[in-house]
Amino acid sequence: MDELDIDAVAEAALDDPVLVEGLPGVGHVGKLAVDHLLEELDGESTLVRRVYSHEFPPQVSIEGGVSELTCVEIYAVSPTEGRDLLLLTGDHQAQTNEGHYVLTSAFLDIAEEFGASEVFALGGVPTGELIDEYAVVGAVSDESMLGELEEAGVEFREDEPAGGIVGVSGLLLGLGERRGFEAACLMGETSGYLVDPKSARAVLEVLEDVLDIELDYETLDERADEMEGVIGKIQEMEQQQQMDVPTDDDLRYIG
Amino acid sequence: MDELDIDAVAEAALDDPVLVEGLPGVGHVGKLAVDHLLEELDGESTLVRRVYSHEFPPQVSIEGGVSELTCVEIYAVSPTEGRDLLLLTGDHQAQTNEGHYVLTSAFLDIAEEFGASEVFALGGVPTGELIDEYAVVGAVSDESMLGELEEAGVEFREDEPAGGIVGVSGLLLGLGERRGFEAACLMGETSGYLVDPKSARAVLEVLEDVLDIELDYETLDERADEMEGVIGKIQEMEQQQQMDVPTDDDLRYIG
Amino acid sequence: MDELDIDAVAEAALDDPVLVEGLPGVGHVGKLAVDHLLEELDGESTLVRRVYSHEFPPQVSIEGGVSELTCVEIYAVSPTEGRDLLLLTGDHQAQTNEGHYVLTSAFLDIAEEFGASEVFALGGVPTGELIDEYAVVGAVSDESMLGELEEAGVEFREDEPAGGIVGVSGLLLGLGERRGFEAACLMGETSGYLVDPKSARAVLEVLEDVLDIELDYETLDERADEMEGVIGKIQEMEQQQQMDVPTDDDLRYIG
Amino acid sequence: MDELDIDAVAEAALDDPVLVEGLPGVGHVGKLAVDHLLEELDGESTLVRRVYSHEFPPQVSIEGGVSELTCVEIYAVSPTEGRDLLLLTGDHQAQTNEGHYVLTSAFLDIAEEFGASEVFALGGVPTGELIDEYAVVGAVSDESMLGELEEAGVEFREDEPAGGIVGVSGLLLGLGERRGFEAACLMGETSGYLVDPKSARAVLEVLEDVLDIELDYETLDERADEMEGVIGKIQEMEQQQQMDVPTDDDLRYIG
Incomplete structure (x- = not known):
């Protein structure tokens, strides 16, 4: 196998599609969002590349x-309503700095091959605390x-994210721009500690608006409810621990 | 020396051989198993590639x-009974992610060269505790x-091993499949803490069935007995330590 | 994208220019210095390469x-007084040993292309303590x-810096010499703990002399004043902590 | 600069020379030994390659x-008595696994170019304790x-060094053999904690015998005396510390 080995599983004729990327990352927000898109658009999508x-x-x-060998999968979607899509999903990121450059270039090659000139990279931005309102x-x-994204409710903040955007999502913007793509990264706020289906929903609601598609959130909301259960238990345990804080007297025997 | 340098030490005409890989890993199960095969089939095997x-x-x-330079050795075996074999053994794994891909590809090239279309990757799966019944x-x-492997007593479990299979054993399946091989990984349960000849025997007993070969386990059982002695001593020490656990009173002076 | 991808943003005819490098490093001295040069020579500089x-x-x-993709920028400067310059600035160093060699070679290629045969690499040398007189x-x-640099106040010390000079600054000397450049590294003493505009000023004052240029330090001095405030607060906190040192009696309850 | 860049500083006609390698390693034994050879054979040696x-x-x-760019230097030596030599010295080892292979291959290329078919790799083997008799x-x-080396006093031990020999010294044997060289590694026993001129002398005394050369050890013995002083002080400090071991009573207040 060479550094890159691309399987052309099937072909598809798409009309001005948008590449939507969702690899694992903070809160698994991007991956949850793209996997939900795939689930919702199941009847209208075809696996085209591995x-x-x-x-x-x-x-x-x-x-x-x-067994299944680690890979990234790209699906072609022609929904009955809204823009054609190329959905990119996978279970792993590249393992080296150079790998991020190599893979992002390959993804943009495939996007070009299918006639795409727009890219949305989906992900999460960690806030360090549990979130009520998902920006x-x-x-x-x-x-x-x-302009268009601000109208769809996306917030653009001065110098944020502070450390820039690292990995494939960042390079889809950086390398994408150099190759003539219009690329945007949509990052749902998320605590950063847990898989976050609510943050994925917030990101998808922006995409609904921008791509003229309509999504049902039942399965994603179910996963969100499961996570609420987990969060509830963690909070209970924390409160319990606070009540169990040892006194100075106890500590003398532990120290 | 190039990235790969393959010595054709000898040639051998094999009839539909099976590649059996046993590089170092969890409990050294795979390496113990293949080295035992080599020992048992000594008179019928030829070193063909380094x-x-x-x-x-x-x-x-x-x-x-x-001195001997680090390498992997491949032996051709034509046993009087049972399938022809290619046995792959060595003392080291690749040191980088990319190296695993490069070496596995080279091993499959050699398997192809000798007419093999089946692969068994042998290894161990860690359970974290000492084992009575070696699945x-x-x-x-x-x-x-x-089907055939289940009949031979191999267990296939939903989503196990949880993290997938990493390294050459995993890639023999993943890259093997892409090149038309039928590849299986047989993993003996093992604590993960110690070299485990009993786990290697459990794996070999499956192979005996599948490959129509018969093995004697005397030398492997001797190594297992030695390990039992080591385990016995460790357990004694653990019990001793439990009896020596300091009281609260002692701790006050240590803290 | 290849390992290297150089954008020729603009061209400029320079007369025997000097390459001045200031990438991030100890105390950000080199980067502060080159960025200040760029600010001061703003009207006379052109971005020529990315x-x-x-x-x-x-x-x-x-x-x-x-978004802006990580890169290094090179500006051509033809000041009304003094030598023509090529100013090299950026936010990141290479991430691997080999990368330092690759990038330094690329920088020297560009210097050659613009007719430069002299190089100044700017940086800081850590002293481990706060500094009054910036050598x-x-x-x-x-x-x-x-000789010329000693006259401009630069100190050359036996076997210092002890560990040699690592990274692009070091290789501009080492690879530069092999390609026929005259290369010097100017390192402002700095504590090594903080961004150090005063150390950058000390380095720039040497450059003023050597390159026959004149600089205003108002903005750099403002940043130095800000840093003084930060240092003052740190020193206060340290003194406060020393006064709060617990007694043996306290410690017994903490231990 | 390419991955390898070899300066042909000078040429020299040698008669069946022996390559002697001494890069930094355990106790700096190899480097001390080769640098001492260079010092002793100063008038008869020529720098031929960088x-x-x-x-x-x-x-x-x-x-x-x-400044001087990191490199390895190879000297041609035609001593008035004894075998012609190629002495290899430097301040750094390769920084990656692959680098050791690449550099060792380059060193063997140069050895071949000068007609060498024998190699001595010099180094130290750590014992973990101070040494009286340097084997x-x-x-x-x-x-x-x-046989010949045993006669010269070299000890060959079953399965020692246990972990094999790593780096350039090991590969000079492993790759050397594959290319038709006769290669030996001579490892002076050394504590492993300190630069060890006495161990270097032990190694050189073997070389004197094998290569029919005669060496004076005055400067090496002086360095050994300096190290004795350092060792003496360390031992004093250790004894002092043992006398200062706190009692249980003291510990209660520290805990």
Whole structure:
């Protein structure tokens, strides 16, 4: 296998599609969002490409005893309403700095091949605390894209995210711009501690508006409810621990 | 030396052989198993290839003052009974992610060269505790292989191993499948703390069934007895330590 | 994108220019110095090259919601007085050993392209303590350069810096010399704990002398004043902590 | 600069020379030994090659303010008595696994170019304790070399060094053998904690015998005396500390 090995699983004729990327990251927000899109648009999507690479971990996943080699999958979607899409999902990021450059270039090659000139990179931005109102923070490769996204409720903040955007999501903007793509990153606020389906929903609601699609959130809301249960238990445990704080007297015997 | 440097030590005409891989890993199960096969099939095996690579540690081993450069060795075996074999053994894994891809590809090239279309990757799966009944957990590159291995006593478990299979064993399945091999990984349960000849025997007993070979386990059982002695001593020490647990009173003076 | 991707943003005819490098490092001295030069020579400078590379972190920075791919920028400057300059600035160093070699070679290629045969690498040398008198320590690629720099106040010390000079600054001397450049490294003494505009000023004052340019330090002095405030607060906190040191009696209850 | 960049500083006609390598390592034994050879054979040696590489740290050393790029130097020596030599010295090892392979191959290329077919790799083997009698442990690329070295006092031990030999010294044997060199590694026993001129002398005394050369050890013995002083002070401090061990009573107040 070469550094990159791309399987052309199927072909699809798309009309001016948008590449939407959702690889694992903070709160798994991007991956949850794209996987939900795939689930909702199931009848209208076709797996078109699998990308294998030396840059992924040397690993197979096992389901029911059967192995699958680490890869990224790209689906072509022609929904009955709204824009055509290329949905990119996978279980792993590249393992080296250079790998992020190599894979992002490959993803943009495939986007070009299918006629895409717009990219949305989905992800999460960590706030460090549990969130009530899920804002979606944005970044764009070109100023001209600010207006439409602001109308869709995306917040653009001075010098945020402070450390910039790292990995494939960042490079889809950086390398995308150099190759003539219009690229935006949509980042749902999330605590950063837990898988966050609510943050994924916030990001998808922006996409509904921008891409003229309509989504049902039942399955994502169910996952959010499960997570609420987990969060509830964590909070209970924390409160319990606070009540159990040892006194000075206890500490003398532990120290 | 290039990234890969393969010595054709000898040639051998094999009839539909099976590649059996046993590099170092959890409990050294895979390596113990293949080395035992080599020992048992000594009179019927020929060293055919040595694989050197930049991907191995830059190291020679020394025996009796004489150096040997780190490599993987592949033996051709035509047993009087049962399937022809290609046995792959060595003292080191690749040192980088990319190295695992490069070496696995080279091993599959050699398997192809000798006419093999089946692969067994042998290894261990860690359970975290000492084991009484040694189950063998399996993973296959294609569903069609499940039946025969289940009949031979291999267990296939939903989503296990949880983290997938990493390294050469995993890639023999993942890359193997992409090149048309039928590949299976047989993983003996093992505590993960110690070299485990009993787990290697459990894996070999599956192979005996599947490959129509018969093995004697005397030398492997001797190593198992030695390990039992080591385990006994560790357990004694643990019990001793539990009896020596300091009281609260002692702790006050240590704290 | 290839390992290196150089944008020729503009061209400029320079007369025997000097390359001045200031990438991030100890006390950010080099970067502060070159960025101040750029600010002061704003009306007379042109951005001529952007260097992108796999060797940089896979990252975009975000300002006002708009992304910019990590790169190094090179400006051509023809000041009304003094030598022509090529100013090299950026937010990141290479991330690997090899990357430092690759990028330094690219920078020297560009310097050559614009007719430069002299290089000044600017940086800081850590002293481990706060500094009153900011000395500038030097290193040169060829003995013949010692005299002029000593006259400009640069100190050359036996076996200092002890560990040599690492990264782009070091390689501009080492690789520069091999390609026929006269290269010097000017290192302002700095504590190593804080961004140090005063150390940057000390380095720039040497450059004023050597390059026959004149600089105003108002904005750099303002940043130095801000840092003084920060240092003052740290010192206060340290003194406060010393006064709060617990007694033996306190410690018994904490231990 | 490419991955390798070799300066042909001078040429020299040698008669069946032996390559002697001494890069930094355990106790700096190898480097001390080769540098002492260079010092002793000063009038009869010529610097013939400098090897630069991306595989070295990106670094210049500074002496008296003047920089020198990290490299390995190879000297040709035609002593009035004894075998012709190629002496290899430097301040750094390669920084990656692959780098050790790349550099060792380059060193063997140069050895071949000058007509060498024998290699001595010099180094130290750590014992973990201070040493009275300095044994020299050996390893060879081919059994046939054992006899002559045993006669010269080299000890060959079963399975020692236990972990094999890592880095350039190990690969000079491993890659050397594959290219038809007779290669031996001579390892002076050394504590492993300190630079060890006595261990270097032990190694050189073997070389005197094997290469028919005669060496004076005055300067090396002076360095050994300096180290004795350091060791004496360390031992004093250790004894002092043992006398200062706190009682249980003291500890109660520290805990």
